[in-house]
Amino acid sequence: MLLLKKYLIITHSLQSIVTYENFSFLHWALCCSILLAGTFTGHAQVGKPLLKLDTAGYFTTRGLDVLVYNNGYNESFNDSKISGIELIHHGVRTVTNGDVRLSPTPEQWDPIPQFVKKEVDKATGTVKVYLSYPTYKFEFTLEAKPYQEGVLLSVNTNQPLPQQLVGQAGFSLEFLPSAYFSKTYLMDKASGVLPLYPGSNMMLDKAGNAQPLPITQGKTLIMAPEDAERRVTITVKQGADLQLYDGRNKAQNGWFVVRSLLPAGKTGKIAAWYLTANVIPQWLRQPVIEYSQLGYHPNQQKVAVIELDKNDAPLPTARLLKLNANGSFTTQYQGATSRWGSYLRYNYAKFNFSQVKENGIYVIEYGKTRTQPFRIAADIYQTAWNPTLDVYFPVAMDHMYVKEAYRVWHGNSHMDDALQAPVNHEHFDLYAQGPETHTPYKPLQHIPGLNVGGWYDAGDFDIRTQTIYAVVMSLVQSWESFNIKRDETSINQNTKHVYLHVPDGKPDLLQQIEHGTLQLLAQHQAVGHAINGIVESRLTEYTHLGDASTKTDNLVYNPKLDSLQSDGFTSGTYDDRLAFTTKSTPLNYGSIAALAAASRALRGYNDTLATACLTRARKVWADEHSHAPDLFSHGNTTGGQLDDEEFRAAVELLITTKDQQYASRINSMWPVIEKRFARNAELAVRAMPYLDAGYAKKVETAVKAYKGQLTELAKQNPYGVFITRAGWAGNGQIIGAAITNYALHKAFPQIIDAETVYQGLNYIFGCHPGSNISFVSAVGTLSKEVAYGNNRADFSFIAGGIVPGALILNPNFPENKEDWPFLWGENEYVVNLGASYIYLVNAVNDMLSKK
Ligand SMILES: [Ca+2]
Ligand SMILES: [Ca+2]
Numbered sequence: 001m002l003l004l005k006k007y008l009i010i011t012h013s014l015q016s017i018v019t020y021e022n023f024s025f026l027h028w029a030l031c032c033s034i035l036l037a038g039t040f041t042g043h044a045q046v047g048k049p050l051l052k053l054d055t056a057g058y059f060t061t062r063g064l065d066v067l068v069y070n071n072g073y074n075e076s077f078n079d080s081k082i083s084g085i086e087l088i089h090h091g092v093r094t095v096t097n098g099d100v101r102l103s104p105t106p107e108q109w110d111p112i113p114q115f116v117k118k119e120v121d122k123a124t125g126t127v128k129v130y131l132s133y134p135t136y137k138f139e140f141t142l143e144a145k146p147y148q149e150g151v152l153l154s155v156n157t158n159q160p161l162p163q164q165l166v167g168q169a170g171f172s173l174e175f176l177p178s179a180y181f182s183k184t185y186l187m188d189k190a191s192g193v194l195p196l197y198p199g200s201n202m203m204l205d206k207a208g209n210a211q212p213l214p215i216t217q218g219k220t221l222i223m224a225p226e227d228a229e230r231r232v233t234i235t236v237k238q239g240a241d242l243q244l245y246d247g248r249n250k251a252q253n254g255w256f257v258v259r260s261l262l263p264a265g266k267t268g269k270i271a272a273w274y275l276t277a278n279v280i281p282q283w284l285r286q287p288v289i290e291y292s293q294l295g296y297h298p299n300q301q302k303v304a305v306i307e308l309d310k311n312d313a314p315l316p317t318a319r320l321l322k323l324n325a326n327g328s329f330t331t332q333y334q335g336a337t338s339r340w341g342s343y344l345r346y347n348y349a350k351f352n353f354s355q356v357k358e359n360g361i362y363v364i365e366y367g368k369t370r371t372q373p374f375r376i377a378a379d380i381y382q383t384a385w386n387p388t389l390d391v392y393f394p395v396a397m398d399h400m401y402v403k404e405a406y407r408v409w410h411g412n413s414h415m416d417d418a419l420q421a422p423v424n425h426e427h428f429d430l431y432a433q434g435p436e437t438h439t440p441y442k443p444l445q446h447i448p449g450l451n452v453g454g455w456y457d458a459g460d461f462d463i464r465t466q467t468i469y470a471v472v473m474s475l476v477q478s479w480e481s482f483n484i485k486r487d488e489t490s491i492n493q494n495t496k497h498v499y500l501h502v503p504d505g506k507p508d509l510l511q512q513i514e515h516g517t518l519q520l521l522a523q524h525q526a527v528g529h530a531i532n533g534i535v536e537s538r539l540t541e542y543t544h545l546g547d548a549s550t551k552t553d554n555l556v557y558n559p560k561l562d563s564l565q566s567d568g569f570t571s572g573t574y575d576d577r578l579a580f581t582t583k584s585t586p587l588n589y590g591s592i593a594a595l596a597a598a599s600r601a602l603r604g605y606n607d608t609l610a611t612a613c614l615t616r617a618r619k620v621w622a623d624e625h626s627h628a629p630d631l632f633s634h635g636n637t638t639g640g641q642l643d644d645e646e647f648r649a650a651v652e653l654l655i656t657t658k659d660q661q662y663a664s665r666i667n668s669m670w671p672v673i674e675k676r677f678a679r680n681a682e683l684a685v686r687a688m689p690y691l692d693a694g695y696a697k698k699v700e701t702a703v704k705a706y707k708g709q710l711t712e713l714a715k716q717n718p719y720g721v722f723i724t725r726a727g728w729a730g731n732g733q734i735i736g737a738a739i740t741n742y743a744l745h746k747a748f749p750q751i752i753d754a755e756t757v758y759q760g761l762n763y764i765f766g767c768h769p770g771s772n773i774s775f776v777s778a779v780g781t782l783s784k785e786v787a788y789g790n791n792r793a794d795f796s797f798i799a800g801g802i803v804p805g806a807l808i809l810n811p812n813f814p815e816n817k818e819d820w821p822f823l824w825g826e827n828e829y830v831v832n833l834g835a836s837y838i839y840l841v842n843a844v845n846d847m848l849s850k851k
C-alpha cells in the first residue's frame with residue numbers, strides 16, 4: 001500500500017513531480033512501471049475509477065478526456081487522424097485513431113474498418129463499438145471502460161483472425177508527433193528519445209515495399225515520462241507485445257504509432273491494454289482572450305471574448321493597457337466582464353472596450369493573462385489584404401514559373417496537361433468521369449490547349465473549375481467595387497514568368513483575373529464546354545509535396561514510347577494529369593458567369609480576351625437553354641445547385657450586357673431564389689439596379705426574413721457568427737456570410753447592421769473558439785505560421801493564405817493545431833477563400849473610411 005500511495009502521488013500531484021526531479025527520470029519511471037505491474041489488482045480496491053462517462057458521451061476527468069468513436073473516418077478523404085479512440089490531454093488532442101488497422105503505420109488511403117454501431121452502457125460505464133473489414137469478412141468490437149487510473153481498452157471477436165490478416169492486423173493508437181517531439185520514452189527497461197525527424201530503420205516486405213521496423217518493443221510503454229502534461233502509460237494486459245513505430249518514414253503526415261499485433265486462432269478478448277494518462281491535480285486550462293490580432297478601427301465595436309475552463313470562475317473585470325514608448329503600460333480602460341454562458345466545452349465572458357478610440361498599441365489583461373500587442377488605428381484594414389494578393393495568389397499560379405527574390409517557389413508546372421479521363425472512372429479527389437467523354441477525344445488521348453492559367457486548388461495542385469470561377473468572380477467584384485490598382489508583381493503570360501515584389505506597370509488584380517479566365521476559356525475552346533477539372537491520375541503523383549513542376553515531366557504522354565523513353569517533345573512516362581470532362585449544366589453556368597464578369601474587368605486591358613469571354617458566355621447561355629440540363633453530379637466538382645448557378649450566370653450577363661432576356665429570366669426564377677435567399681442574397685442585391693422597383697421590393701422582404709435568421713444564429717455562440725460543424729472548418733462560410741451582410745447593409749442599412757460585417761473579420765483575425773490565432777498567415781500579431789500549403793512538409797506557411805479555421809470535433813472540441821500543419825480540415829489554404837478575403841477586407845476598409 002505504501003508503494004501504491006507513492007504511485008498516486010506521482011500521477012496526481014505536480015508538486016511531487018517537482019520533488020521527484022532529484023531522481024533520474026529512468027529510475028523514477030522504472031519505479032512507475034514496476035508499480036504498475038506490481039499493484040495492478042490491488043488498485044481496484046482504492047475505489048471508483050478516475051474517469052467518468054460524461055453526459056456528452058466520453059470518459060472524462062480534469063485534464064483528460066478519452067473519446068471512443070465520437071469522431072469517425074472522413075467520408076471523402078478516409079483517414080484524417082480524427083477517429084477511433086482519442087485522448088484530449090490537458091486541453092490538447094494528442095492521441096487518435098485507436099482502432100484495428102492492417103499495417104504498422106497506415107497512410108491516408110490504407111484500409112479503414114467500417115463502423116457498424118456504438119453502444120454506451122451507462123450502468124457499467126462501458127463503450128462498445130462494432131466494426132468490420134468486409135473485404136476480409138472480419139468483425140470485431142472495440143471496448144473501452146474506466147478502470148483505476150485510466151481505461152481498459154480491448155479488441156474482441158467471435159471468430160479467429162482471418163488467415164490473410166495474421167501478421168497484418170493490429171490494435172493501434174497514434175500519438176501526435178509535435179506533442180512528443182524530442183521527448184523521452186521508456187519501454188520496460190529500455191529508454192529512448194522520440195525523434196524530431198524520422199529516421200528509424202526500415203525493411204523491404206515480400207512485395208518489395210519499404211515498411212517501418214519498430215523503434216522499440218515490450219510490455220509497458222511510457223511516453224514522455226518527463227512531461228506531466230503528456231505522460232501516457234500503456235501496459236499490455238492481454239495479447240502481443242507493444243511495438244512503437246514512426247509513421248513519418250512513409251508519409252510526412254504520419255504519427256507515432258503504438259501497436260499490438262492480433263493473435264492467430266483466438267477468439268474472445270484477443271488484445272487488451274491498460275492505458276493511463278497523467279493528470280495534473282486541479283488542472284485548469286488557462287483563459288484564452290480572443291480578439292482581433294490585427295486590431296481595431298477606432299469606430300468599430302471592440303469586444304474580446306474570454307474563453308474559460310468549465311471549472312474556472314470568471315473574474316469581474318478586465319483591463320485594456322496602452323503600450324508606452326519605453327515599454328511600460330498604462331491602464332487605458334478597466335471594465336466589467338459580462339458572463340455569456342457556455343458553448344461547446346467552455347464557459348465564456350465578454351469584455352467590451354469599444355469606448356477606447358485613441359490610436360495606439362494595446363494589450364488586454366485578464367487576471368494574469370495578457371494578450372499580444374495589437375493596434376487601434378484608422379488604417380489597420382488598408383494593407384491587411386496585401387499578402388494575399390502579393391504572395392499567396394502568385395505562389396498558387398499554375399502553368400507559371402514563380403520567383404520571389406532569391407527563392408523559386410516553383411517552376412513552370414503541368415505543361416503536359418492533360419489526358420482525357422477514362423469513362424466510368426471515379427477519382428479519389430472527388431472527380432468522376434461519366435459513361436461518355438463529351439469531347440472529341442478518346443480516353444487517355446492528349447487534349448491540347450489546357451496547359452494555361454488557373455491556380456492550384458488548395459494544398460493540393462488540381463485545377464478545380466468551380467474554384468477557378470469562384471475566384472475570378474470574386475476578384476472581379478474587388479476590381480469593380482474598390483478599384484484596386486496595386487502593382488507589386490510581374491506576371492508575363494508569354495514567358496510564363498512571375499516575379500514577386502517586382503512591379504510591371506499592370507494592376508496585379510487584373511493580371512490574376514486574366515490568369516483565371518485563360519484557364520476557363522481554354523476549357524471551352526478545347527472541348528466546347530466547362531470541364532470538372534484537371535487532376536493527377538494516381539495517388540503517387542497526388543501525394544507530391546514540393547515544386548509542382550517536378551510532379552510530371554512536362555512532356556505530353558506518348559503511349560508508343562517505352563516508359564522511360566522521350567523524343568524530346570513527348571515521353572513514354574505516364575504522369576500527365578487527367579481532364580474530367582463530363583458535361584454539367586450547373587458547372588457550365590458557373591463558368592460563363594465568371595467569363596461574363598471577367599469580360600467587364602478585362603475590357604480596356606485585354607480586349608481580345610474580354611470579347612472572347614463575352615461571346616462564349618452568351619453562346620453557352622443560349623445552348624444551355626436549347627436542351628434539357630445535363631445533371632451529371634459528383635463530389636464537389638460538377639458545379640453547385642442548378643438554380644443557383646443559372647441565377648449567377650443571368651445576373652452577370654445582365655450586368656455586362658443589360659440585355660432584357662436575362663432580366664426576364666431573373667424575374668421568372670425569383671420564387672426559387674427567394675427560397676435559397678441566404679446563399680444568393682449578394683447576387684440578388686447586385687442585380688437590383690438593372691431591374692424594376694417591384695423586384696427591389698421582393699428583395700427587401702427577403703432581407704427582412706434573413707435578418708431574423710441572422711439574429712437567431714448570432715445567439716448560438718459568443719462570437720455572433722454562424723459556426724459550422726462539418727468535417728471542414730467554417731472560415732469559408734464566415735467570410736461568405738460577412739460579404740453577404742456587406743451587400744445587404746449597403747442596400748438596406750436600416751435592416752442590416754455594419755457590425756455583422758466586421759464580426760466576420762474579427763473572427764478570422766482571432767476572435768474564435770479554441771485559440772486566438774489569426775487564420776491569415778502573416779496578418780495580425782500572431783498568425784498561422786504552420787499551415788497546409790504545398791510547403792507543409794517544411795512546417796511553414798504562405799503569406800496571405802487563409803486556413804479553414806477552428807474545426808469543431810464531436811462532441812464539443814474546437815481545434816486548430818498550430819504546431820501540426822497536416823490536418824487539412826483545419827489548416828489547408830484554399831484559393832477561393834483568398835479571393836473572398838481580399839474582397840471582405842476592402843469592404844470593411846471602405847465602410848469604416850466613409851464613416
Ligand atoms: Ca483538390
Ligand atoms: Ca503587376
Ligand SMILES: [Ca+2]
Nearest residue numbers: 416553555576
Ligand atoms: Ca508527362
